Amino acid sequence: MKRLLVGAIALALGAIPATAQSLEDLNIQIHGYATQGFLYSTNNNFFTTTSSNGSPAWTEAVMNVSARPIPKLRIAVQARYFLLGNYGNSVTIDFASADYKANDKFGVRVGKVKVPSGLFNETQDIDPSYMWALLPQSVYPIATRNSQLAAFGGVAYGALKLGPKLGRLDYRGWSGEVSVGANDGLFTNEIETGTTLPDGLNGVENGTALHWTLPLADNALMFGASFIRDNTFSNPLSVGYGKYTGTETIRPANEPDYFAKYEKDKLMVAFEDARYTGSALVVLPALGPYGISTTFIDNREWFGMASYKITGKLTAGAYNSQFFAHKHALGPLRYSKDWVVSGRYDFNQFLYAKAEEHFVAGTYEDYDTTLNALGLKPTSKLTILKMGINF
Amino acid sequence: MKKLLYGFLLVATASIFVVQAKAQVIVIANNSVKASDVSKNDLKDVFTGASTSLGGGTVVPILLKGGTANEEFLQAYIGKNDTAYRAGWRNLVFTGQATMPKSLDGDAAVVEFVAHNAGTIGYIGKASAHEGVKVLAIK
Secondary structure (H helix, E strand, C coil), rough: HHHHHHHHHHHHHHCCCCCCCEEEEEEEEEEEEEEEEEEEEEECCCCCCCHHHHHEEEEEEEEEEEEEEEEEEEEEEEEEEECCCCCCEEEEEEEEEEEEEECCEEEEEEEEEEECCCCCCCCCCHHHHCCCCCCCCCCCCHHHHHHEEEEEEEEEEEEEECCCCCCEEEEEEEEEEEECCCCHHHHHHHHHCCCEEEEEEEEEEEEEEEECCCCCCCCCCEEEEEEEEHHHEEEEECCCCCCCCEEEEEEEEEEEEEEEEECCCCCCEEEEEEEEEEEEECCHHHHHHHEEEEEEEEEEEEEEEEECCCCCEEEEEEEEEEEECCCCCCCHHHHHEEEEEEEEEEEECCEEEEEEEEECCCCCCCCCCHCCCCCCCCCEEEEEEEEEECC | HHHHHHHHHHHHHHHHHHHHHCCCEEEEEECCCCCCCCCCHHHHHHHCCCCCEEEECCEEEECCCCCHHHHHHHHHHHHHHHHHHHHHHHHHCCCCCCCCEEEECHHHHHHHHHHHHHCCEEEEEECCCCCCCCCEEEC
């Protein structure tokens, strides 16, 4: 799959005429953004930061370079520096793709591509694109963002006009290899307790998404659904700080996702409901039959949100986000519930600021053990302040 | 009664100016663009990146950097202010789905560019000279 990326980019570069072209002809553009956040929490420390003492350890910077050598072909690459507590502090490639759009009904994108699932999966890491300092963590957890964001493969996409009474149907279909590094935030708690996946997590996923925009109120209302089928993910495993080794196999899993959004003039209202069902088999040969275990997973997550543009520069909003791990034992570790109030001020088209307050109940998400060594309180508040600049 | 009549006249006069302001922007296209008219929905789709075709051919939107004509166009046909509008385009750029449309200083620059670049479509003030391009009727 990764070789597909190299091949795709080479193919795209070959499409550029052999005669010399100026940068203007190639329509090369450079865009980027940078954000700096500050977190303060009561009770618990969030996202591997010392947020209970106030923490500025949240920085992102993105650089995007794109070219359009011919009208129907676009090549783009985006690099990111990400730091959040102990997550990241590295530069990664968000995506690198060649996109050929034959017409509005059909286009194809290959390389390392964003996965177009749900309402916000493609834009969850694009801070300037939404008013929230943090998207609902039930569906878009920032700590495990890399495992959802992109895949090495391809996306086919298009839009079908259904007529004046039925509106428009946008479709996406994709297949690709998901590759999550060994030190990804997904594995933070496991690493802290001596369990690692030395090769990370790698496997193939296939998915499809439909967005139906109704011809009501200037196309303000959209209903959508996406479905991901994860194929088997099987990778080496090490437990007990290397004492025992084996394999972890995540059996094929399903991720259905349903969502809706109404956005017109100053008002935006959205809802999303997702689920993950599957199981993971761990085999540690040195322990014989005691080294074989199966964990069943049934995670249910949803949120409802609304925002209103009070003035041309000021937007306010709120959301409720809920996550339940149905196979967990009863107690705060089984769920995470979050009430949020938020505001965003756009100084101009380049500079903005966000302020947000979270009222969190439950401890399933957002916490690691090392920085919460005295144990987790069942409720916590989190204040976020963030500045961003984009061009 | 007089105050009421005076107030009504003020509102009526203001409404006329508002209506006239919305009519002060025209949509222009390179002569290679096959369409001679465009619906409001299709126009919005092209200028928000939802569509790259018009009249059966590929089109490329050209924007104004700012000014009255820009504000009027965005208000009348996109329903967003300039900041929100460009944020929408940046979404597409940062997700790898589009490149940012070219933005030009002033109506004359837009007319010059659209006249000499096949497939381009833009908007200018109604009173601005627009030789060498075609005007698309909004239906």
